[in-house]
Amino acid sequence: MQHDIDEIRQGLLSAIANSSSPREILKSAALKDMYSVIGTLEPSERAAYGKAVNEVKLALEAAVVAREAELADAAVEPIDITAPWDANSTMPDLMPSETASQHPLTKELEEVVNIFTRMGFEAIESRQIDDDFHMFGALNFPENHPARDGYDTFRTEEGFIPPAHTSTMQHRILKDGLSKLEAGGKIAAISYGRVFRNEDVDATHEHTFYQCEGVFVSRDATLGQMLGTLRSFFEVYYGQKLSIKTQPGYFPFVEPGLEFAIEKPASIGGKPGEWLEMLGCGMIHPNVLKEAGIDPTVYRGFAWGGGVERLVMLKYGIEDLRHFESGKLQFLRKFA
Ligand code: PHE
Numbered sequence: 001m002q003h004d005i006d007e008i009r010q011g012l013l014s015a016i017a018n019s020s021s022p023r024e025i026l027k028s029a030a031l032k033d034m035y036s037v038i039g040t041l042e043p044s045e046r047a048a049y050g051k052a053v054n055e056v057k058l059a060l061e062a063a064v065v066a067r068e069a070e071l072a073d074a075a076v077e078p079i080d081i082t083a084p085w086d087a088n089s090t091m092p093d094l095m096p097s098e099t100a101s102q103h104p105l106t107k108e109l110e111e112v113v114n115i116f117t118r119m120g121f122e123a124i125e126s127r128q129i130d131d132d133f134h135m136f137g138a139l140n141f142p143e144n145h146p147a148r149d150g151y152d153t154f155r156t157e158e159g160f161i162p163p164a165h166t167s168t169m170q171h172r173i174l175k176d177g178l179s180k181l182e183a184g185g186k187i188a189a190i191s192y193g194r195v196f197r198n199e200d201v202d203a204t205h206e207h208t209f210y211q212c213e214g215v216f217v218s219r220d221a222t223l224g225q226m227l228g229t230l231r232s233f234f235e236v237y238y239g240q241k242l243s244i245k246t247q248p249g250y251f252p253f254v255e256p257g258l259e260f261a262i263e264k265p266a267s268i269g270g271k272p273g274e275w276l277e278m279l280g281c282g283m284i285h286p287n288v289l290k291e292a293g294i295d296p297t298v299y300r301g302f303a304w305g306g307g308v309e310r311l312v313m314l315k316y317g318i319e320d321l322r323h324f325e326s327g328k329l330q331f332l333r334k335f336a
Pocket residue numbers: 164165166167213251254279280281282303304305306
């Protein structure tokens with residue numbers, strides 16, 4: 001008799017330990033059968049048997065409580081938000097790719113950055129809020145100089161400036177690069193990003209647009225190297241040989257300063273002698289080098305900067321600059 005009870009007890013305990021609804025097992029037929037046996041026993045045996053069955057019942061109830069606690073613990077197991085995500089453990093849930101596309105400016109900017117990084121330039125994003133020092137002071141704009149007005153800068157109430165050109169990054173690039181020069185190397189960096197001007201908006205003017213800036217410094221940098229670098233860039237970007245030309249241009253942070261133009265290629269409707277001004281450039285002014293701690297009697301540099309939209313408009317024959325910031329899907333889908 002005791003043997004039967006032990007067997008039933010073991011069977012039920014292991015069923016409880018593995019069940020997700022352990023309390024159900026207390027209602028099992030095996031347990032009820034054990035009670036119904038009592039009535040069939042000799043009166044002298046009943047007390048001992050009843051006691052044994054009660055012990056089994058208590059053991060099973062304890063097991064149910066323990067199992068329920070175990071299940072509750074598993075259900076609220078805390079998530080370790082610092083754990084690395086195993087990308088192989090689950091199938092990524094992909095968006096339907098046929099509805100997505102990159103903005104044409106993003107795509108073209110990537111192309112511009114790629115060309116310059118292949119030429120050995122480090123690429124850094126420009127800031128979208130800056131100060132008077134980086135916008136003007138570090139770039140050799142004297143206080144109250146009329147050249148400051150040429151930039152139509154916005155200003156926050158606190159006096160900060162959403163940069164009106166990517167040249168605001170020049171001082172940082174030069175200062176950070178000083179150690180490279182001292183170690184016998186060169187500074188070669190481009191900076192790209194959004195710039196802001198308080199302009200009346202029309203087909204060729206926007207208050208918000210993109211620029212890309214280049215800065216190069218070495219012991220023997222020349223204007224010729226700069227023109228070679230720029231020509232190579234434009235020829236790779238447009239995928240063909242180009243004629244280039246420069247004319248004097250005034251920017252307080254370069255001397256000499258130049259405006260750089262390319263002849264509009266026939267393949268995109270250009271006529272001979274049709275020149276397009278693409279950017280401003282020149283040899284970095286000694287005052288700008290000095291301000292960043294670079295000795296202008298030892299090192300020379302060149303810099304350039306120009307709008308990205310203009311490049312893209314010429315490449316694809318886009319007639320209105322305002323399309324880029326318009327969010328018009330009809331326009332964007334042409335580049336998908
Ligand atoms: N920052 C100038 C502009 O936006 C362009 C420029 C950059 C000119 C670097 C010379 C050197 O008009």
